[in-house]
Amino acid sequence: MDFDFERLQPYEEPFYGVIPGKGSYPIGRVILPVTSGTQANYRTEHLTFDVDNFKTSYAILGRPMLARFMAIPHHTYLVLKMPAPNGVLFIYGDVETSYRCDTEAVQLVEALELSAKATAMVAEAQKMSKDQLTIPEKEPTSTELQPNPRVKKICLSLEFSTKTALIGADLSEK
DSSP: OOOOGGGOBOOOOOEESSSTTOEEOOSEEEEEEEEEEOSSSEEEEEEEEEEOSSOOSSOOOOHHHHHHHTOEEETTTTEEEEEETTEEEEEEOOHHHHHHHHHHHHHHHHHHHHHHHHHHHHHHHHHSOHHHHSOOSSOOOOOOOOOOTTEEEEESOSSOTTOEEEEETTOOOO
């Protein structure tokens, strides 16, 4: 679809909810006539659209559009219902396209989060001295476990010497 960029008006306020957890800055705003329905039953309204620089399966129709058309969206079934001169209009979405675009949006958010984490790690590494960043050349020595002097092992059975328990070393014999 060709777009007439001369009709694009500057607009710089961010909007949210398209890319989960992230705001988006539109490249502009445009007013377009929107017609819904068939030749026998249709409605036309002029709507304002924020134009952004990412792919989505949705024309992002917000509350002003829903109010203007008196439309009711049903997100689960990807259908939009609205009154028209000759009955109710039903506008159906494409499930496969919606799924593909939602998957791409999730992948984009994951990539942005990984990028932000990598940037934070680089910033933290730059704060460290060279000695802290070097890997030791020799293997660390293993430490041997020493018995706790405040605990002693007692035998629970005369027949089975392997059955033992640990108790406090400062307990009396009673």
